[in-house]
Amino acid sequence: MKELPFAITLEVGSSHANRTGSWRVERPVYVDRMPPCNNACPAGENIQRWLYEAESGDYETAWRQLADDNPFPAVMGRICYHPCETTCNRAQLNEAVGINSIERFLGDLAIERGWPLPRAGSDTGKRVLVVGGGPSGLSAAYHLRRLGHEVRLVDSAPELGGMMRYGIPAYRLPREVLVAEVERIIALGIHVELDHTVHDIESERRNGGFDAVFLAVGAQLARRVEIPAGDSSRILDAVSLLHRTAEHDPPLLGRRVAIYGGGDTAVDAARTARRLGATDAVIVYRRNRERMPAHGDQIEEAIEEGVTMRWLSTVSRFEGDHLVLEKMRLNDKGFPEPTGEFDELDADSLVLALGQDTDLSLLDEEPGITIEEGVIEVSPAMMAGGNGIFAGGDAVPSERTATVAIGHGKRAARGIGAYLAGQILVDPPCNELATFDHLNTWYYSDAPRTRRPELEQARRQSTFDEIFGGLTEDNALFEARRCLSCGNCFECDNCFGVCPDNAVIKLGGSARYEFDYDFCKGCGICAQECPCGAIDMVPERI
Amino acid sequence: MTSQPVRFYQVGSFAVGNRLFDKENRTVQSDPHRSNSLDSGHRACQGCGEALGARYALDAAMRATGGQLIAVNATGCLEVFSTPYPETSWRVAWLHSLFANAPAVATGVAAALKVKGMQDVRVVGQAGDGGTVDIGFGCLSGMFERNDDVLFICYDNEAYMNTGVQRSGATPPAARTATTEAVGAEPGNVFGQGKDLPRLAMAHGIDYVATATVADLHDLEAKVERAMQFHGARYLHILVPCPLGWGSAPNDTIRVARLAAESGIFPVFEAEHGEVTAVSPIRHREPVESYLSLQSRYAHLFGEHGRPDIVARIQAIADHNISTYGLLEEQAVGTGSNETSP
Ligand SMILES: Cc1ncc(C[n+]2csc(CCOP(=O)(O)OP(=O)(O)O)c2C)c(N)n1
Numbered sequence: 087m088k089e090l091p092f093a094i095t096l097e098v099g100s101s102h103a104n105r106t107g108s109w110r111v112e113r114p115v116y117v118d119r120m121p122p123c124n125n126a127c128p129a130g131e132n133i134q135r136w137l138y139e140a141e142s143g144d145y146e147t148a149w150r151q152l153a154d155d156n157p158f159p160a161v162m163g164r165i166c167y168h169p170c171e172t173t174c175n176r177a178q179l180n181e182a183v184g185i186n187s188i189e190r191f192l193g194d195l196a197i198e199r200g201w202p203l204p205r206a207g208s209d210t211g212k213r214v215l216v217v218g219g220g221p222s223g224l225s226a227a228y229h230l231r232r233l234g235h236e237v238r239l240v241d242s243a244p245e246l247g248g249m250m251r252y253g254i255p256a257y258r259l260p261r262e263v264l265v266a267e268v269e270r271i272i273a274l275g276i277h278v279e280l281d282h283t284v285h286d287i288e289s290e291r292r293n294g295g296f297d298a299v300f301l302a303v304g305a306q307l308a309r310r311v312e313i314p315a316g317d318s319s320r321i322l323d324a325v326s327l328l329h330r331t332a333e334h335d336p337p338l339l340g341r342r343v344a345i346y347g348g349g350d351t352a353v354d355a356a357r358t359a360r361r362l363g364a365t366d367a368v369i370v371y372r373r374n375r376e377r378m379p380a381h382g383d384q385i386e387e388a389i390e391e392g393v394t395m396r397w398l399s400t401v402s403r404f405e406g407d408h409l410v411l412e413k414m415r416l417n418d419k420g421f422p423e424p425t426g427e428f429d430e431l432d433a434d435s436l437v438l439a440l441g442q443d444t445d446l447s448l449l450d451e452e453p454g455i456t457i458e459e460g461v462i463e464v465s466p467a468m469m470a471g472g473n474g475i476f477a478g479g480d481a482v483p484s485e486r487t488a489t490v491a492i493g494h495g496k497r498a499a500r501g502i503g504a505y506l507a508g509q510i511l512v513d514p515p516c517n518e519l520a521t522f523d524h525l526n527t528w529y530y531s532d533a534p535r536t537r538r539p540e541l542e543q544a545r546r547q548s549t550f551d552e553i554f555g556g557l558t559e560d561n562a563l564f565e566a567r568r569c570l571s572c573g574n575c576f577e578c579d580n581c582f583g584v585c586p587d588n589a590v591i592k593l594g595g596s597a598r599y600e601f602d603y604d605f606c607k608g609c610g611i612c613a614q615e616c617p618c619g620a621i622d623m624v625p626e627r628i
Numbered sequence: 629m630t631s632q633p634v635r636f637y638q639v640g641s642f643a644v645g646n647r648l649f650d651k652e653n654r655t656v657q658s659d660p661h662r663s664n665s666l667d668s669g670h671r672a673c674q675g676c677g678e679a680l681g682a683r684y685a686l687d688a689a690m691r692a693t694g695g696q697l698i699a700v701n702a703t704g705c706l707e708v709f710s711t712p713y714p715e716t717s718w719r720v721a722w723l724h725s726l727f728a729n730a731p732a733v734a735t736g737v738a739a740a741l742k743v744k745g746m747q748d749v750r751v752v753g754q755a756g757d758g759g760t761v762d763i764g765f766g767c768l769s770g771m772f773e774r775n776d777d778v779l780f781i782c783y784d785n786e787a788y789m790n791t792g793v794q795r796s797g798a799t800p801p802a803a804r805t806a807t808t809e810a811v812g813a814e815p816g817n818v819f820g821q822g823k824d825l826p827r828l829a830m831a832h833g834i835d836y837v838a839t840a841t842v843a844d845l846h847d848l849e850a851k852v853e854r855a856m857q858f859h860g861a862r863y864l865h866i867l868v869p870c871p872l873g874w875g876s877a878p879n880d881t882i883r884v885a886r887l888a889a890e891s892g893i894f895p896v897f898e899a900e901h902g903e904v905t906a907v908s909p910i911r912h913r914e915p916v917e918s919y920l921s922l923q924s925r926y927a928h929l930f931g932e933h934g935r936p937d938i939v940a941r942i943q944a945i946a947d948h949n950i951s952t953y954g955l956l957e958e959q960a961v962g963t964g965s966n967e968t969s970p
């Protein structure tokens with residue numbers, strides 16, 4: 087034994103021998119919570135994660151993370167109604183993160199730099215027919231190819247894109263952006279057949295020897311109502327107005343155009359009419375603004391462009407050069423009721439934007455498929471019938487947006503993959519939502535939102551040029567860094583720093599941290615001071 | 629690729645670390661190889677602010693001196709919980725003598741180093757508020773007056789915690805302690821007494837005096853770093869909440885410290901040669917009530933038989949601090965900025 091100093095009987099030891107972890111009644115654990123943006127994304131994007139990558143300036147990794155779920159970042163960054171931003175926790179601090187504009191920045195950068203999508207999976211020997219080349223069909227084709235299935239994509243139109251090509255006006259989505267993203271998907275080895283209308287799904291399937299089918303035929307039939315009209319009155323529907331405008335063959339509308347309906351299509355039609363030269367573009371809608379189904383920012387942009395509104399009105403007759411409108415009132419339940427009072431509105435033409443129906447005649451001979459209110463009933467895996475027929479997009483019950491359709495395509499691809507493997511699609515359990523009260527917002531810098539440059543008004547009313555510009559790299563980076571990383575560790579080192587017992591081990595790289603339960607006394611400071619709510623305290627089993 | 633640097637980093641410099649910062653701008657505490665001057669296994673209570681403050685300060689001093697550091701400790705919790713015979717939690721050269729004499733012992737160590745020509749080895753003296761403002765004050769004042777080359781750090785938990793929460797000269801008005809019970813017309817500690825040691829230190833005209841809390845790490849580390857640039861007497865006063873003595877939840881230690889600063893009740897500033905040179909501005913001002921109500925030592929001020937009149941007197945103290953130190957003035961000086969030049 088070593089000789090000890092005078093009056094000392096024990097050798098000096100480190101307090102490391104003292105396992106203070108035994109004091110603990112609660113233990114901290116790292117968790118990943120579901121960020122509200124991810125939770126709201128109809129395409130199932132891991133937004134928080136791709137923002138995290140973008141924050142460090144690694145845009146390519148960010149884009150890959152994004153494109154893993156959605157092959158249309160540049161399109162989405164323009165036309166998505168971004169429910170993610172509506173639920174973004176940052177909105178409760180100052181303003182939501184401009185997720186949509188960062189998505190566009192990444193999407194545009196990917197096109198500019200020619201980043202390719204992930205490669206097709208190794209061949210499974212299975213063949214899938216996708217009917218409809220819109221957002222849903224293209225998304226399904228992309229995900230099916232990645233799973234290694236052979237895909238034949240057919241569409242009755244001469245070009246791919248569906249409503250993204252023939253419905254959404256060019257001032258919201260320039261066609262070259264669409265083409266670039268569609269071509270990138272097709273390059274994964276998808277067999278495309280255009281100008282091909284499927285009349286009978288069963289024979290089409292049999293002749294091609296397909297193992298499964300995905301129906302994404304959209305909703306192209308404009309709903310019509312009988313409106314008594316004089317011979318000279320011009321009535322047309324919004325679907326064909328938008329379609330013909332997209333094909334550079336716009337119909338003649340005259341100078342005073344009334345648009346009947348309250349959805350996004352009505353707003354698109356009104357804004358298109360302004361650009362085609364209408365001095366008056368008036369939306370006639372039977373309810374009020376609060377109850378208008380069109381998205382708020384679309385309505386605002388339309389009003390900025392000089393589109394006007396006639397709320398609480400229905401069209402009774404079209405008499406030569408004017409419409410007769412009946413005034414409505416909302417009853418207690420919020421339904422519009424006629425008042426018996428009438429009004430007039432000068433109009434050269436009337437555009438009907440009263441919703442669209444799906445042409446499902448190709449299913450006439452198909453047993454075991456339920457069609458309810460004009461759309462196909464599907465299982466959570468998007469399966470319509472027992473024998474491998476899946477459906478998605480506007481042809482199934484849902485909110486009809488391109489983003490929802492893209493989400494359907496992804497889900498259906500997984501459903502089909504499971505079906506072809508003789509399995510049933512099971513979703514992994516969902517993490518608890520990272521609500522605002524999980525955050526310790528003191529740590530975040532105050533930072534206002536970056537606005538994207540807008541096209542000046544005069545050009546907006548006369549051309550189909552794109553309205554919104556993109557963010558610069560600096561702005562995009564700043565905007566990405568406004569993300570709070572809700573519910574997911576972003577390695578701020580707070581837990582590692584604030585532990586009075588050094589019981590947090592920093593693993594480094596992007597491996598995050600680990601607790602050293604030998605010494606953690608369970609004080610809970612780490613959980614309290616975690617900015618993003620990624621630590622939970624759980625009772626210790628004693 | 630960028631034309632202008634992006635001067636914004638998500639959590640800026642508020643959090644301990646930031647993966648977006650370059651190495652030089654990161655805190656000592658975010659470094660996986662920090663010295664951990666106060667090691668695991670110490671016997672401080674759950675959520676001890678003093679244990680945290682001591683590691684923050686000494687790790688920063690270790691970095692500033694390249695590990696050439698000797699710490700002298702007065703009696704008090706920090707000494708007792710770290711060194712029950714024969715264990716030690718210290719990973720710095722560390723010395724304990726008595727409750728009253730830490731500044732004098734530190735002076736002696738510094739003098740010895742000088743004699744031995746080892747002035748690259750630096751000395752830190754440290755004590756609780758009792759050891760600093762009361763029993764150790766004579767020695768400390770002498771150390772200041774002689775301008776001995778020591779950084780003296782007071783870990784202020786506002787009472788004699790180690791012996792069971794007795795009142796000290798740093799206990800704030802109205803606080804309940806074992807010796808200032810919450811009874812009578814003026815429950816808790818009396819108003820108008822107690823010692824403002826940072827001011828007393830400044831009155832000695834020493835090179836450097838600063839206050840800090842465990843809630844602002846970047847600020848605390850910067851002050852230790854700055855202090856180490858001087859040779860002579862320096863003083864750092866760190867507010868370290870004590871869950872046991874204050875009756876606050878162990879997980880609220882940092883939150884309570886933050887509220888002390890954000891309410892203005894604990895002004896965070898630095899001074900050189902007797903003049904205030906910088907203050908940490910309040911980011912989101914809070915009423916003193918947010919701070920007081922988290923601590924059961926002030927429980928008698930709230931509830932049915934609460935004393936809003938006393939809360940108002942405490943608020944007046946905070947308001948006075950805010951105007952004296954200019955804590956709400958535009959963010960000209962101080963820390964906690966969300967920007968850094970990359
Ligand atoms: C001369 C002397 N008187 C009394 C004590 C008992 N004693 C030990 S620690 C302590 C209180 C220390 O209070 P403080 O300096 O504020 O440190 P804290 O424990 O609060 O960190 C007292 C009174 C002592 N050790 N020596």
Ligand code: SF4
Pocket residue numbers: 121122123124133134137173174175176183185568569570571572
């Ligand atoms: S702050 Fe970031 S993670 Fe949180 S909801 Fe907004 S975008 Fe998503």
Ligand SMILES: [Mg+2]
Pocket residue numbers: 756757758783784785786787788789796
């Ligand atoms: Mg004390």
